[in-house]
Amino acid sequence: MTDIPVEKISPTEGDDDVQMPALLGPWALMWRKFRRHRVAYASLWVVVLIYLLALFGEFFTTTEIGETNVRAPFAPPMGISLFVENEDGSTDFQLHAKGLKLELDREAMRRTFVEDPDKIIPLGFFVEGYAYELLGFIPMETHFFGPKNKRDRVYFWGADRLGRDIYSRIIMGTRISMSIGLVGVVVSLFIGISLGGISGYYGGWIDNVIQRIIEFIRSIPTIPLWMGLAAAIPLGWPPIRTYFVVTLIVSMIGWTGLAREVRGKFLSLRNEDFITAARLDGLTDWEIIWKHMVPSFSSHIIASLTLAVPLMILAETSLSFLGIGLQPPTVSWGTLLKEAQNIRTIIQAPWLLIAPGTMIVVAVLALNFLGDGLRDAADPNAH
């Protein structure tokens, strides 16, 4: 029995008027598919924006994050108004916030803040404020947006119990929280690829042992475990050391998923011709793993990494919230939320919960969308 030949062998002349769709490289193809995923594409920009915020934090703040203000405990968020009324009744365009004054509410016997219409705080872009070092080495005093008068204080997102500016603190918390995600991911990338790679590359008993370890980590509730580990961090440690230990603890979740994925890829790649060829060329296993196998599925890895970052951010936030992760005065989204731990505080000052909460949700959402879009784009068999 004979089959009709399915494939061509020689190209035809005379079919030059029938054009084929252009062929793109794998990365360009992935990018094109990714672009089509609108939410993911928008999320990319949100993520970029958040990391810029983290990088140039001080520039965007209005107040130093440690600065307390006895006149503004639990001050509510201030709106930004556009026009001021002059004495003669005409209006001028002038970005400003209205000041606050304390008033005694006789019924509730409580002091509450009310807007002070006479106290106008002019706002502007690129204003002078407290001194800082941009990126840690460029001395600057200019801030992106804030009160024109250096001595005025504004609280766009309200103030906490010590009168510290939530807006500025959240911006600075972005640096810690987002970087923990990144550093954690780098750590888990290394562990995940190494262990997953070894597992899939060698197979056999090594594979078995590593698989058991992964299964172990995935089969136990991790929160109590981290709690146990994190609680052992001495309170007296310098913040930077705490930061790194917390990052390490947090990265212990991310690597298992990655390792599994990598292992699967390795198992299927192990017998491919180009790997055999590399082995015959005398490359060491380590070189083969990192130079040949990893690049061949790096798009998947990037997607998985993107999806791991939010996990770590959430983990840090949870631990710090419980008081066993980062410790004040370190400012992260988690330590900020710690301020909103009991219901009475939340009712008095909902912005303590809402502002950092929104940041977390936005960041995690954006990263998830981004990761999802990347995964779809990287996966040739995606629906």
Add this chain to the structure above:
Amino acid sequence: MPLIQMPTDPLVEIRDLQTHFFTDDGVVKAVDGVDLDVHANRTLCILGESGCGKSIMARSILRIVDAPGRIVNGSITYRNAGGETIDLAKARHGSRALRAIRGQDIAMIFQEPMSSLGPIQKIGKQITETILSHRPMSKAEAKETAIEMLDRVGIPKPAERFEAYAFELSGGMRQRAMIAMALSCQPRLLIADEPTTALDVTTQAQILDLIAELKDEFQMGVMLITHDLGVVAEVAEDVAVMYMGKVVETGDVYSIFENPQHPYTKALLASVPRMGAKRQRRLPAIRGMVPHPLARPSGCTFRTRCDHFMPGICDVAEPPMIATGDSRAACFLHTEVAQDG
């Protein structure tokens, strides 16, 4: 003027069928104007290169084309045992009328016996299910019928196999089980989409014999889709040759094999090595390759590969189906236009 006199009206009459896929990259015209008659008690073989739309055409009959595919035009007239007709192309999706025909009047078996059976359902259950959806039977009766069917298609120890899962059977056994399932309601038309491609040669022959045997036994029409000219020579009575979503030539098997009219059919037949002749491996059977489905040539779709391509004619209009020789073919070589030019 039909060339081959048929004793009865056709079971299924397909007219100008167009099934298109609306993909992100454009409209793929998988089936683009097919005319075809399928008769009771005859075997019609559909022949053509991979991707020419054979499966989609067959699936259109049962209306089981998955999205983004859609029948955009044409009719598929089915004539039931009572002589009433229904246009399947216009039947509402999932309608009772359509469901009553599926599995009972027209049944289908598929190319991959591995994946065409439910992976975690027992074979027997999958067969009785078919019977119970069409016949007023008790479960016990359905089971009996199913076991009989399994026995009939040559599955040893049918009562035991009734309880088996698909992964416990060999490929050939699975395909037999598929056939048992398809025939469990004694359909009037069996559509077999490359039923033997995934099987080894011996099993292929057994399955084909089985289908031929059952066709005679049940007096059903068979539409057999295949790449394989050997299969066609062995079992076909009628042949339709498809190229890029169109039927380019139809006729009875003798006319097609002895006296092919369309250049594409000729090329296909020429690719079969003569008995005894040594197969020349590097010689392309048909030069060129099938154009990309999104870049259909204008005029005759075969013109990019045709040795008789006539500029100014073949690339201007689509050749109509014309009776020529003992068959019907769509090629300008056989029309007045070409002869005049």
Add this chain to the structure above:
Amino acid sequence: MLGYVYRRILYMIPTVFLVSIVTFIIIQLPPGDYLDTLAAELSDSGGLDSGTLEALRDQYGLGQPMYVQYWKWITGILFHGDFGLSFEKNLPVNDLIWDRLGWTFAISLLTLLFIWAVALPIGIYSAVRKYSVGDYAATFFGFIGLAVPNFLLALVMMYVAFKYFGQSVGGLVSPEYIDAPWTWDKIVDLLKHIWMPIVVVGTSGAAALIRIMRANLLDELYRPYVVTARAKGMSEFQLLMRYPVRVALNPFISTIGWILPTLVSGEIIVAVVMNLPTTGPMLLRALLVQDMYLAGSLILIVSLLTVLGTLISDLLLAWIDPRIRYQ
């Protein structure tokens, strides 16, 4: 099947062993040994005499090599059910934990049921009506559910409940029922309270499972065997339920394996926020004051029970999926 059960139980042993090691390490992590802390703690309130102290030191093998300490600790648990003492409360750990563990697991299991009840129909709908408004809504909910940390959701819900419904929140029953015997009213009151932690803990899991079910089902929905079933003349609903859903259900069930640990984790955090009488607050407090035998025991038991739950779910899976059973 039996072979599979044995194998699966055998696989559990190294996991259990690792859990115990990790727990032991956690117990050992804080500086100083347990009895020093205990002695310091108790010396204020009269203290222990040195004889008792020595006896305890011997019982726990303190001052001896690690493996001896581990051995004494683990055999104490295995053969005598002795989890040690909580120095903060000066009571055997055994007397403190079981109620709370019971609640933690009750809530986790109820949450699992809740997640299933939500994720299964929505996931199926989402896959079958891909790109419909409902699907987008479910997808959106899924992403939100995954993005909001448990404790944040708990805070928000408590705030909303308090502010807009004036409902007292926190705890599993209203204060007046806390020590009351179980009556019908108390059960009703319990139900009024318990739904909130269940929803809070379950949201992210439900979100994840919806996406998993959707993806699983989408994988199956266009398989050849579905076409076969359709070609047989079954109705769309029938064939959907009997074939693709049935097949997609298996990986869905196997997700219990990883969802259970996250539920227990989530419950622990949420319990802290909502002040539930479960493991969470006790564990947190024990960790903060470094009451390590109490903390260690909680971690150990929670982990073991989770591993056990996973085992049960795996066996269930093997029971319903012939492909695993026959391996």
